[in-house]
Amino acid sequence: QQQVKQSPQSLIVQKGGISIINCAYENTAFDYFPWYQQFPGKGPALLIAIRPDVSEKKEGRFTISFNKSAKQFSLHIMDSQPGDSATYFCAAMYSGSRLTFGEGTQLTVNP
């Protein structure tokens, strides 16, 4: 019930392409879904987050799509750049709970 499943485990995209990472959850009590970006040797940094009252949120090149009925959400990175190469973690929580993380996706953007 607390799991968040993330796919793919790794992703290679050409510069300028679209990177798509998917997550699925089981616990319908989750009401906050952040995405974190982590570079090697650094802590995760909050990238973008969404609540289930909206189906999409866009910030610059990063978009979260949320499908409440399917219990799925995804991160889209438009015009992917080599500097976007990092590990991305989706997460989920409900008020007062801890974050439940996905397994992570290692993104490589080739120049």
Next chain:
Amino acid sequence: GAVVSQHPSRVICKSGTSVKIECRSLDFQATTMFWYRQFPKQSLMLMATSNEGSKATYEQGVEKDKFLINHASLTLSTLTVTSAHPEDSSFYICSARDSKQETQYFGPGTRLLVL
């Protein structure tokens, strides 16, 4: 976004010694702080949750006598790895939850190497 600092960023110690890692929220008050451990190419593993002024809540399998956590103020939490052994070598990351909202911000991490 909000800033969380960790100190030290890297530490090398001999087996049997104790190491203290500090986590500070620099521009917000954090009633709750979290300590994670991360192995290479893996996700973050929550070790414990600490609330200001009360005892930490440890996850199953985490030895509370080995990993001492103190959350003495709204901006500072410390993790002490007591009698460290080589298997404790890892990347330790703290995070702090802004008391005014749900957002959780992470520190830059501390790389611990026990020889």
